[in-house]
Amino acid sequence: MAPAAAAASPAAQPTPPSLSLPPSQFARLQPHAYLLAHLSPPAASNHPSIRANGRAPSQFRVTSANTGSLTHTNGSAVVRVGETAAVCGVRAELLHTEDIASWSVTQPSAGSANKRRKLVDPTLKASETVGDSSEDTYDEDESHIEDLNLLVPNLSLSTGCAPGFIPGAPPSALAQSLSQQILSLLHSTRLVRADDLRIWYQPPNLGPEDLERHNESEQMDVDADEGEKNREIKAFWVLYIDVMIISLAGNPFDAAWASVLAALRDTKLPRAWWDIDNETVVCSDAVSDARKLTLRGMPVASSFCVFEADAAAGWRAVILPDAEEERKIAEDNRKGAQRRWILADPDGYEEGLSQERACIVVDKKGGNGKTVIVKMEKNGGWAIDSRELRQLVDISSQRWDHVRQILEQC
Amino acid sequence: MVGPNVTLTPLSRADGSASYQCPSTGSNILGSVNAPVELPGRRDALKPEEATVEVFVKPGTAPAGVGERYVEGIIKTMISRLILGREKGYPRRGVVITLAIVGGQPARRGDSYLTLLPALLNTSLLALLSASVPMSMTFSATSLAVTSTGDILREPTAEVANSAASVHVLAFSSKGHLLLNESQGAFDLDTWDNVRERALAICRGTASFGSDGDVTMTVDVDGQPLEGAIREAVEDQVHRDYAWSIDAV
Numbered sequence: 001m002a003p004a005a006a007a008a009s010p011a012a013q014p015t016p017p018s019l020s021l022p023p024s025q026f027a028r029l030q031p032h033a034y035l036l037a038h039l040s041p042p043a044a045s046n047h048p049s050i051r052a053n054g055r056a057p058s059q060f061r062v063t064s065a066n067t068g069s070l071t072h073t074n075g076s077a078v079v080r081v082g083e084t085a086a087v088c089g090v091r092a093e094l095l096h097t098e099d100i101a102s103w104s105v106t107q108p109s110a111g112s113a114n115k116r117r118k119l120v121d122p123t124l125k126a127s128e129t130v131g132d133s134s135e136d137t138y139d140e141d142e143s144h145i146e147d148l149n150l151l152v153p154n155l156s157l158s159t160g161c162a163p164g165f166i167p168g169a170p171p172s173a174l175a176q177s178l179s180q181q182i183l184s185l186l187h188s189t190r191l192v193r194a195d196d197l198r199i200w201y202q203p204p205n206l207g208p209e210d211l212e213r214h215n216e217s218e219q220m221d222v223d224a225d226e227g228e229k230n231r232e233i234k235a236f237w238v239l240y241i242d243v244m245i246i247s248l249a250g251n252p253f254d255a256a257w258a259s260v261l262a263a264l265r266d267t268k269l270p271r272a273w274w275d276i277d278n279e280t281v282v283c284s285d286a287v288s289d290a291r292k293l294t295l296r297g298m299p300v301a302s303s304f305c306v307f308e309a310d311a312a313a314g315w316r317a318v319i320l321p322d323a324e325e326e327r328k329i330a331e332d333n334r335k336g337a338q339r340r341w342i343l344a345d346p347d348g349y350e351e352g353l354s355q356e357r358a359c360i361v362v363d364k365k366g367g368n369g370k371t372v373i374v375k376m377e378k379n380g381g382w383a384i385d386s387r388e389l390r391q392l393v394d395i396s397s398q399r400w401d402h403v404r405q406i407l408e409q410c
Numbered sequence: 411m412v413g414p415n416v417t418l419t420p421l422s423r424a425d426g427s428a429s430y431q432c433p434s435t436g437s438n439i440l441g442s443v444n445a446p447v448e449l450p451g452r453r454d455a456l457k458p459e460e461a462t463v464e465v466f467v468k469p470g471t472a473p474a475g476v477g478e479r480y481v482e483g484i485i486k487t488m489i490s491r492l493i494l495g496r497e498k499g500y501p502r503r504g505v506v507i508t509l510a511i512v513g514g515q516p517a518r519r520g521d522s523y524l525t526l527l528p529a530l531l532n533t534s535l536l537a538l539l540s541a542s543v544p545m546s547m548t549f550s551a552t553s554l555a556v557t558s559t560g561d562i563l564r565e566p567t568a569e570v571a572n573s574a575a576s577v578h579v580l581a582f583s584s585k586g587h588l589l590l591n592e593s594q595g596a597f598d599l600d601t602w603d604n605v606r607e608r609a610l611a612i613c614r615g616t617a618s619f620g621s622d623g624d625v626t627m628t629v630d631v632d633g634q635p636l637e638g639a640i641r642e643a644v645e646d647q648v649h650r651d652y653a654w655s656i657d658a659v
Binding site: 174176177180183187189355356363370371373374376377379380384385386389390393 | 476482518521522583588589591592594595597598599606
């Protein structure tokens, strides 16, 4: 006891030269109070309510994107959202149908497959295809991607991207759930067309009555239907979508999804055909033959977090008001511990101080630019309800315009 | 609509447990809760003033994969906000929730898990109640599918969810807060408002609504609100457990 006290007293003895701490120290020691002081400045000081990183509550970080950086991939992109950076590479590999164990059993006759296929006419616009014939084409068109796992996204955080993640460690729970989120968003938005991934084979028509139908398979019309009957799928492209978060400063999902989207927009698949003599799939070397994927829409993710003035609101059961009572308190009239802010695109510092998250993925379809929500998540609290979600969807659709500009320029 | 089939404390060795069967999806979940338990020294147990919540989801037929990690994260975020982790005996300790999917359709790779999520959430609530873990409020969760024609279907099976335009999972607290929303598939906010209203009616009944003809009709379809069913199951169990003391009076 005595040595401990003796050791403590000299440490306490020299008083610091001044009682003021530099802001960076204060931010580390009292993170919650630091952010709160920024967001609710004293009325006298005439400062605007601003986040500790200098952004307004609904302001996103500066975003930049660059595609085609990796030469050994079919498509790649680097997306930076502030200090968070994600690299995504898309690699295409061939999957022969003869390597799929259940292929010959599960496939319906080629004729019905072709009838279905006609509904996904590539000349139609993406929006029209999704809007009009999604019901009819769903089974044939998309079940291949899901059943055969033609899209394989993986996200890696073990790159030394942040102090909490050790390089070379097994994938953390966060990395795994981000991979799952990307995969399930790819499936639910049906972003990639299964038709782009199919490699067809049209056996030559040897019958005498088919002589006039030797035009190429793109020019399908009703007359060609009988000739199309023998067409069969010989192989699929499997897209391996690998995302590396090389720097993590909060909000990994937005950056990762934007990089996946940019990389898929950049992806070119070589022209491939079935070579009957060698019984294998042959790809063309020529870059001019390669074609880009035609994606359905452009869903953009926006994430938010809720910062609450009262750090203890979650566990003090007594003060929890009913939802109805709470709704009556208008957002401007909230004071003291009731105040809360919804912060767009949280950085790592803000993520550590908030429990409630929301993520909204929106797309705009057609000429009228109507906002369609593709995915909406909120979890971890009760500050966000219908009214707040409505505002967040508005912010997300503004963000969509912004991200579209960035992705179209890169 | 038939209410869920609930058994409280079916496992004798765990601190608390519950089994929950959803009649419409057929999913059957067995959940156990151990709390408070000592966790081994962990790097990620960062908050020394609060309990650490751990959730494990075990699919019935396969080892857990990334889908389970994701759904574990959702359950953990939601529940850790409700557990009073600063009560006596809880800080620096763990609340371990294990949920085994015993019956129903297994989820495939890349599946959203949304059809199973409400059953998993309701099971974990019942198991937490059975283990007497202090919580700030209870909740009830449900899933809804919106078909391409705009019909709202309650608790869809995996096939229905696959062909639906959008699938939504919502959880409401016992005080009426929207605790969780997971929506997937294309929809707009007006659709979502209808979904929210319907989900609120399923979870908490329609006490908060006026005498609208349409709303009263959905009440008949939905039967007893979920929260009431959960409350009743717990009341019955408490009544059975304390029968000796009630009889003695």
